[in-house]
Amino acid sequence: MAAGGGGGGVPRMKLGSQGLEVSAQGLGCIGMSAFYGAPKPEDDMINLIRHAVHSGVTFLDTSDMYGPKTNEILLGKALKGGIREKVELATKFGIKMEGVREIRGDPAYVRACCEASLHRLDIDCIDLYYQHRIDIRVPIEITMGELKKLVEEGKIKYVGLSEASASTIRRAHAVHPITAIQLEWSLWSRDVEQQIIPTCRELGIGIVAYSPLGRGFFSSGPKMLEKLEDGDFRKYMPRFQPENLKHNTILYERVNALASKKGCTPSQLSLAWVHHQGNDVVPIPGTTKIENLEQNIGALSVKLTPEEMAELESIASADSVKGARYGAGVSTYEDSETPPLSSWKA
Template sequence: MASPSSSSSSSMKVPRMKLGSEGLEVSQQGLGCMGMSANYGEPKNESDMINLIHYAINIGVTFLDTSDALKGVEREKVQIATKFGISHQDGMRGIRGDPEYVRACCEASLKRLDIDYIDLYYVHRIDIRVPIEVTVGELKKLVEEGKVKYIGLSEACASTIRRAHAVHPITAVQMEWSLWSRDIEQDIIPTCRELGIGIVPYSPLGRGFFSSGAKLIENLSDGDFRKIFPRFKAENIEQNKTIFERVNEMAGRKGCTPGQLALAWVHHQGDDVCPIPGTTKAENLNQNIGALSVKLTPDEMSELESYASVVKGDRHAFMANSWINSETPPLSSWTSQ
């Protein structure tokens, strides 16, 4: 891949922000790296992805969200977030939050990423068999040992967040949040703000839908797991594509792309919000950064929200592993294994 060229959308350095109240500072927009190596079709060319990551860092995108897919960057320039909690054994997918697994995953990530510490370590999914206090208790030990700087949660309900935060301060909660995925706004967002926890929206572009619309589905490769997502199924896409058409029309009026408009909506949710759109292409990265320059009035925010008020299909193909089902047993029920 040729070195990415500069563009007007990336000529500015991405501003910095405080994520949460524990001291972590990151770029105002992060980079989701999952699609570089898994789930979104075939793994991409490794050297191309390394070039893209270095390009992102050079223009100020230093908050890198990865599941064991990042290595060889200048450590002092970046904030590395990674996760544990989803296990794959004998072809079976499971969720684990027991102390032994927490520690084993952390040690494995440090080795794979060739780093001495993880800036932000997330519980990727909540193990409903293990009290959250037990999981976070082991993470607290890793913080005390210097292997982890800050602790995060992903797909956790408000009560789980509170219980975790009582054991050790939670710096960030990563949740799906976009124009058409807003179910966290009633309880989870207010809880995070009450506790001083930063909010990291994943899939802020609706897994690419707000960048491309229905043609996204037509171009998905066989290995792309978005094919099984309810909103992209044939019985739902006809209704959902009207959402994109309306966003696209408004973007034309605003002089930006539909993806920039949808991403700007997420950025406008507050100064405690750091979305992590993923991409494998420099031109898309430049466009995403351009969303930081798109300004929206309260009326425009409301107009955008009205477009996506009726969405057909669940937001995720694995709703059973979402915050809706993230309650864990009380600590009193736990006996060490």
């Protein structure tokens, strides 16, 4: 990890092997516009984004399905006035929200989404463009072929995948280098450590950890649920249901006790654990409050000893969490295998 950055002492790091450099902590922007209750006031969110960038958190994460589309428009406004040159902007395509929700990765859709995102963001080139979910009807080589064309045309700089299996990552990387894999990685989501993380490291692919605070659970534990607005999708997530919450609260309480001993907040300790996974890992905690952003940046200063890491590992063992990451019907890396290329008929 290199020191320095856009200000505020946030380190810089290389993400992947193709030359992308980002802040060692990013900012997930989803909650500003969608899924976590009502959209937040635009001016407040623009101020938050600019405050993040001035503080050195320059790696911003959005998607065309956040809103849908309104989060990209918000970021486009926030990047005006010389901000664009200071940030590494990541957005995503692949989840069609109009009418019936659908996963798509066919070439025409890939291209149309890219053009639309460029327009909404009001930029010439997307720094990192992810396939948000894998279309299991389309060979990954076909989707990657179109993304490769978009790189060659200068519309995107680097390519990423989100929620992709190890074998899908290998096939995609053989067509065009993958710069980053986005995945859920936190003290209560560690399944990716078995196959996906080792595959990324073997291939020199950067790792972007979303929901590193367990969707806010490691900030305030079960109290978080008392404050959720109508329309907050966490109300329906398996891990927050009564039959699982009591068990999962034990994990939070043990993390909280260790944080108290360490002199930091439980969210800082949880985030520091992700940061300590390696210099190829960038967590992208989301927030809509400047004080939370500052607290998250503070996690970069929390140094964990091997003994503390081992204690956290034992607290966050496989049986420490109950409930799936998502409810039924949500696609993840576990169902991301695509047909062989030979089966494709355009």
